[in-house]
Amino acid sequence: MPLDRTTDAVLSVNGKSYRYTSLKHLQDSVPGARIDRLPFVTRILLENLLRHMGEDTSSAELVAAVARGENVGDIEFFPARVLMPDSSGVPLLADLTAMRAAVIERGGDPKQVNPKIPAELIIDHSVVTQYAGTADAARRNIELEYELNAERYTFLKWAEANFNNFRLFSPGKGIVHQINLEYLARPVRSDMIGDTLWAFPDTLVGMDSHTPTINGLGVMGWGVGGIEAGGALLGLPISMAFPDVIGCRLTGRLQPGVTSTDLVLSATERLREYDLVGKMVEFHGDGFESLSVPDRATLGNMAPEYGANMGFSPLDSKAMDFLRQTGRSEVDVALTEAYARAQMMWAVSGVSPDYAKVITIELDKIRPSAAGPRRPQDRLDLPDVPGSFDDFLASRTEDKPGAEATDKDTLADGDIVIAAITSCTNTSNPSLMIAAGLVARNAVAAGLRVDPKVKTSLSPGSRVVSAYLKKSGLQDALDHLGFQVTGFGCMTCGGGSGPLASELEEEIRARKLKVTAVLSGNRNFEGRTHPLVRAAYLASPPLIVAYALAGTVRIDLANDPIGEAVDGTPVYLADLWPDPAEIERVTQEIVTAAEFREQYSRMQESDEFWDALTVPEGEDFDWNPESTYLLRPPFLDDATGDVRDVSVFRLEQARSLLILGDDITTDHISPGSAIPADSAAGQYLLSLGVPENRFSSYIGRRGNHNVMMRGTFANIRIRNRMLPGTEGGVTRHIPSGDTCKIHEAAAKYQAEGVPQIVIAGKNYGNGSSRDWAAKGTRILGVQCVIAESFERIHRSNLVGMGVLPLQLAEGHHVEHLDLTGDEAFDIMFEDGLFPGAVGYLQITSPDGEPVRQVPLLCRLETARETQIYAAGGILPYALNGILQATGS
Template structure:
């Protein structure tokens, strides 16, 4: 790209980071058919409003077990077809590296017991035996195809912690070639990898399969919106609060079909885990990607996650040579720009039905009261609390599910450790979740339980019912499992408007659990706090979480 700039395209240096990635992709793949010299010139001279069609070829494809299985089935069918025609079926393989992570099949049937993980895993394997056997066959049968087994983690967290290259390296024809890591995935939250400076987004199965077979993706050059961050997050706020604020703001602005790039001095204060949180919720605010450029924070994360030292050196050297390393120089030219002062972010939730409906924590009690009549419209029975055992005390606003789940937040050590600290303090004070709350902890990867255990925080979480239930997408995708019988009976018999609080990204009515009408997205520490309170009809900024059962101890 510096050579292209020197050849008479001075605007290359000020292209948005994501468009530089697309430009490199086209330069490397110019063939006069899919990518022409005219296409490259158009992108190299990009100005806001340029929407020419281009061909993009991702470096790899990321699959999950629900949406990825059809692609593997089609590859198997192609092999059958080739065999019938007298050809070599083993010639059919993905042309691009394809990786499938099994993470969408585990369900929270068992919880708040030491053997919950083992019991849920056994049910998962029994329910999916045929699919898993097929995927294992596919891993052994196809070249250029890898499968990450169940019980390992959520696809997007596994991607940023292990699979993402940031810069790829090939050795075709004896020549070493380095180029940016890019991908498409069969899950909308593929954009989580944008936090590492990797261009990637979610696509449908047909597009992913075409990319696996070496066909480029046809797309229009997108508008690129610069999201300028200044200042720093105040104490007591988290990356979850930040992303809910940004989701609200960008939904109001309108970024559907656009690229969003984070920039500005405030970006330096955000870790890659924070940036991955922002990228993860790109589908919720509507953009195609929501990316941060490669910088020193990226390199630190690669070292932290055990990448080879030579790979880290390659990432830095390549990014600097290609003008892809974030610098304090003049900011790129964007279609438009938005600014947010991080100091204005406050503790927040989002709900009861949409991720863009942010509610400040101090207003959550009043906000729920304001939507209760709407949620209860058409109620078939008078509201009231009833039930025996764990169902006793269930009423409108009761929190019946409190789930630390989803790639959005379980990839971020700061919010996970914060949840552990809340649990530790609650345990010391003798506080317990209300008996009607179904609690669960489904981390994004094995590393989460390792650092929680090392910090002495896993045991307090377990004592409060937030024990390990599985590694994978659970409550966030509707795999929350059934409510306890007595709680479910109380909800049905009284036609109650009960709630869930989860550290996820989707909260549409009916998605989390069929009996739960109101769902709130929140940071992991707030999930623990609401489990202790047991209801949305409490102001956590002013009212106590519960009554202390034992004398406090210093921790």
């Protein structure tokens, strides 16, 4: 039945009247509605559907069905804002700028290409830990950052001056997720729409997979690729299947000595046991009520690692405490609480909604942990870490040892060469950072030191962290051990670990050592932290200090001595670990609202490097064709307005560009690390006269598609089954059999008019929401990716770039197909492409004989996704809409 706007209501707070769409009124008007039993995530989505409901009957019926708790199909979600780091923000803004040029060339108005909702960009992904362990490390790193990124930052200043609804934060302020948590987010927003003041939940999509950090503050947000976010900025809704909400019941209390990092590693291990792709996790229970917002934010931060869209914490008094502690205005706090209570969005102690499934985690059974050596879900009790590395070492039978050790050599397998207290929420959780500082203080007092072979660094996620560590005196102890501040950005966590000492790198290469890293980040995929570091372990900041002192992961930190005191007595972790009461006391003394207000009052200030950048004039950016950093993106060059006929789909005599195994990450597909000189991208830059010490990183070069194309599938640890026993971005061209770099084979296939596909195993594309993993795939000419399963964001990004994701039907596995890469492949969907469509893959042997047919599932998830794919991707789809709306 149609619903009218009688569901609207008025909320009075502190003398102001706010109009809002009332879920209580909706519950009263829909027979059988059970909104008060729905998960909080569902209530927020329902409010969004109700507020944007059209006049048609089908929209009203959808809203009513959700209110009754029924399973519904596709929905369209309108986020309130878009959040971006520079790593994906620069490519997105470049795409929008190219769209402006395309509109101009087709006789349209370039002003139509503007963010329709607020967009905020924080520059945090480009700073590299080039310098560490010195008092001037942060200054030297930011100087180098500007030197390498001046073109990109000049473009961003131009974008800030020319795009509406766009706010920019210059380098050195902190990381995007922490600034969002401590400053940008307001759980309830208000805005004048016409002449009416409206209140509504703060919702967002962020162009980084760890956007769910903000779920800890009761704000709905998840990570999408820049491709999908670009559509949202242009006014398109996020098209999605209505999600199941899984309840995660937390019981008990964390025991002394157990940190929130131990909690999230344990939660990741447990939740990863379930298939949570496309689902929302919502935390509740008496254990949840004991957690602070920083602890809850750390749980949300790891949502990509346990496979869910979000890890949501509903609003309660703890959230209000955090808003006050971080210096939010009392007006915002009062509005948030009043709105949440009026909308049935306020968590009541002891009352849990009805969930599709409930998973219980007992907090009092969690023990101090690390995760590794290659995946964040591989949690270990501390005593099990040495054995895990030994198992890893034994599994590397293909990596034969190099030169024997000599008296001059300093390293052994398992030695730690990188110990990074790095960003994400770990370095902005006061209890964790104060614990790390106290461990450092106690270690210094005992006379312990960190071996110079360990590259130590501290990159806080927020300037507030540095302020309170300095104020407490704990930064002095961290400095003494080499954990000086190296900058305010992702740094080591995102692959920007910088170089090791040259003599160490030479020894690692010569002896083929399996050295390690320890970091307080959220990802430890092989090859991500540093190209020469084969294993990496995630742990809490205080444990990072302890591991740095130990110098190896082949130690049981829980029971073995870390070192010796000045008097020769052994020192154990228990000797260094602070009492929980001391952590709490120091936290209460130094982490204050005044400190947050002081630091965030200067967010719009810029330094001398930023001020020195000159903003180009004109609404249409003047691309420099000689630039090695920024070129006009090519994705609209061939846009004609035509759409594919998807009523039947046939791809004939395709070749496999790569055949891959399980757990291929977006770091494998499009690395973000430093560009090696011997890589295809490195050789290209050298040919242009760029010296090796100015290559920057793949992240820094994301505005140059010629570099990024050569970097696609170029991770030095990727293993292509078409070339068994090899690593790196190489393949075989068929039928010639020539071994060549990936982009060279792709270019040959394109010149020959031969379709290309990629075949992979489970969890294809897990990891960062890296647009270029899809963009590079598209530029290489790949038309379809066939996998056993896909990570959510990467699947969406492939669709957004016009690449078709197809899934092997259940029970069919890549390894059982016995593929060599010499085969030809035909793909057929006789009834066309649509959500849930079934087709098949026909495999033909090199002698032309059909070998087998394998059923395939079309992984276009919604009707709108099908339209986007048919248009060739979201950019041509949006361009067509703009031109049609303006009659151009």
